Amino acid sequence: MQGALVREAAGVLHGKTLVEVVEASGQIPAMALDMLWSAQRAGSFEGTLDKVAEYYESETDIGGKQTAVAVGIIFYLIVAILIAVIVIQFWSGYFGGYSELLE
Numbered sequence: 127m128q129g130a131l132v133r134e135a136a137g138v139l140h141g142k143t144l145v146e147v148v149e150a151s152g153q154i155p156a157m158a159l160d161m162l163w164s165a166q167r168a169g170s171f172e173g174t175l176d177k178v179a180e181y182y183e184s185e186t187d188i189g190g191k192q193t194a195v196a197v198g199i200i201f202y203l204i205v206a207i208l209i210a211v212i213v214i215q216f217w218s219g220y221f222g223g224y225s226e227l228l229e
Contacts, residue, residue, distance in 0.1 A: 144171070158182070 134151045138144060145162045148154050154162075158178045165174030 134147045137147045137150065142150075143166060145159065145166050148162060149159055158181075161174055161178055162171075165171050
């Protein structure tokens with residue numbers, strides 16, 4: 127992301143606006159671009175950049191927590207399946223041997 131933004135940064139020297147440069151990099155999501163276009167029209171970049179950064183930081187935190195929960199659930203499911211297989215094998219062997227005795 128940094129490399130793409132640095133490559134496009136020279137456009138500011140050639141008369142492009144900051145938002146045009148960021149948009150040309152292709153690294154910023156559409157919602158953030160919309161917010162930056164609004165900030166450019168209003169002339170309040172700094173506050174908007176802070177809000178965009180806070181939003182995506184919170185989204186990253188939420189995504190990380192959701193991933194951790196999903197991995198935990200998957201781990202427990204795998205362990206539960208392994209235990210079920212072991213229990214089924216044990217009881218199959220137990221009753222298999224019992225049926226041989228009856229014959």
